[in-house]
Amino acid sequence: MxxxxxxxxxxxxxxxxxxxxxxxxxxxxxxxxxxxxxxxxxxxxxxxxxxxxxxxxxxxxxxxxxxxxxxxxxxxxxxxxxxxxxxxxxxxxxxxxxxxxxxxxxxxxxxxxxxxxxxxxxxxxxxxxYKEHEREIMTGTVERFDDRFIYVNLGTIEAQLSKQDQIPGEVFKSHDRIEVYVYKVENNPRGVNVFVSRSHPEFIKRLMEQEIPEVFDGTVEIMSVAREAGDRTKVAVRSHNPNVEAIGTIVGRGGANIKKVISKFHPRRLDPKTGLYVPVEENIDVIQWVEDEAEFIYNAIAPAEVDQVIFDENNSKHAIVVVPDNKLSLAIGRRGQNVRLAAHLTGFRIDIKSASEYEAMEESLLAAQEAPVEEFETVEVLADEPVLEIAD
Missing domain, CATH: 3.30.1480.10 (NusA, N-terminal domain)
Structure with missing residues (x-):
């Protein structure tokens, strides 16, 4: 020594x-x-x-x-x-x-x-x-692929981008520079694992913080995000400055801010029908967040109109949303996407009813309440079933 x-x-x-x-x-x-x-x-x-x-x-x-x-x-x-x-x-x-x-x-x-x-x-x-970068966006380089992951080099470690964390149809090549959202960092005896995503709802939120100054400084706050990556996203926002309009700020003049956010996605994906690479298009709906839960649900169902929102007395997180008959399919959306995103955005379980369906449901309940005494037992058996079951 x-x-x-x-x-x-x-x-x-x-x-x-x-x-x-x-x-x-x-x-x-x-x-x-x-x-x-x-x-x-x-x-x-x-x-x-x-x-x-x-x-x-x-x-x-x-x-x-x-x-x-x-x-x-x-x-x-x-x-x-x-x-x-x-x-x-x-x-x-x-x-x-x-x-x-x-x-x-x-x-x-x-x-x-x-x-x-x-x-x-x-x-x-x-x-x-890397724990310090959890819940943040990092830029890395695509290194290699296997059946489970794309491995993204973040500097001193290879992060794991699983198939469910990728935007559907998005295509990468080795050495591509991409942005990813770090959602989990694990330390175990075999080493450190960093899990990243591009489909996570928070990915959109962090991109908006990067690209829109008013979001970064807290003037406009993103309250919640619901996302089906590669297709459609709903973002609920509010302004902390009465002179700043939240939705207009997020969208930007001529949609400039939204375009900047979308440009952060990989610029093209493979269209399985044509075999050609096409631009990735993910529609982003910006929703006004309000404290009134009924009004917030009303906003979240957009672009469909809403007649009324009825809350379940037995379940504080369940609501029936009544829409005009001719707006039912728009409110539900393709494969139920619109109502599904609205539910994730608001935190409510939402059942969509057309005006005629809801009217028939009310008439049925009213008839049950007005039934003669001798039929009471039969009505009571039906009443044991939840109201929502009858509605369905």
Whole structure:
């Protein structure tokens, strides 16, 4: 051990982010372990490190006794007095041991211990680095593909972009630069896993924060996002400044802000019908958020008109939305998409009813309430069924 050891410690600390104290502790443990293997015990061993010279000293401590039973732990009074006449029974004397006798074994052990600590600490450093970026957008490079993931290089780690986290139909090639949303960072014994997404609703929110100054500074707040990636998104917004109109700010003049957000998606995807690459188009509906839940649901069902919103007395998060007969299909949307997005946006379970359906449902309930007494038992059996079952 020498000043070269100090230099090695400095390099490990600066380049590998391994604390010098951890390395010194690892070497001490290794020396003690090597001493134990050589002499069968290490209770009496003390390891010290000289910060100036970079040397490790190994000492054994022996107790002064009348009769010696273990020469590694004890020393006779006669031998102790030969060293110094002041020693008495019960005193403890330190003896420096030759490190070279077991140093080679200790060096191997120390190397293994240091490597393990280095891996553990580098894993911790990597985890902390990317944990800070959780729930943020990062830019990376597409590195490779397998059946489960696209691996995106974020700098010091390959993040995993699963199929469900990709925008449907979006196509990438190796070395493409893409933006991804970091939604989960895990630290486990095998390493750090970073999971990223381009289909996550928060991806839209973060893009708007990047591209629209009023969203970034908090003047306009994005309250919720519902998304079916690659097809349609609903965004609920409100303004904290009476002079700033929330929807107009998000859309921008001539749709400029929305276009900037959409341009952040990969510019083209493969159309399976034509076999050609076409631009990715994801419609973004911007909805006015309001505190009144009925009005918020009314806004969320847009572009369909709403006649009324009726809340379920037995379930505070369920609502029936009544729309004109000729707006029913528009309110429900293609494959139920419009009402599904509205439900995610508002946090309500929403049942869409046409005006005629709702009127028939009310008439049925009214007739049940007005039924003659002799039919009461039959009506009561039906009434045991939930009102919503009857409505359906």
């Amino acid at each position: 020498s000043r070269e050891m100090l230099e090695a410690f400095r390099i490990l600390e600066e380049e590998k982010h391994i604390n010098k104290e951890d390395i010194i502790e690892a070497v001490k443990e290794s020396l003690k372990s090597a001493y134990r293997r050589r002499y069968g015990q290490a209770e009496s061993a003390e390891i010290e490190f000289d910060e100036k010279t970079g040397d490790f000293q190994v000492y054994t401590v022996r107790e002064v006794v009348e009769e010696v039973f273990d020469s590694r732990l004890e020393i006779s009074l006669k031998d102790a007095l030969a060293i110094n006449s002041v020693y008495e029974l019960g005193d403890r004397i330190r003896f420096e041991e030759s490190v070279s006798e077991f140093g080679r074994v200790a060096a191997q052990s120390a190397k293994q211990t240091i490597m393990e600590r280095m891996r553990r600490q580098m894993r911790e450093v990597t985890f902390n680095e």
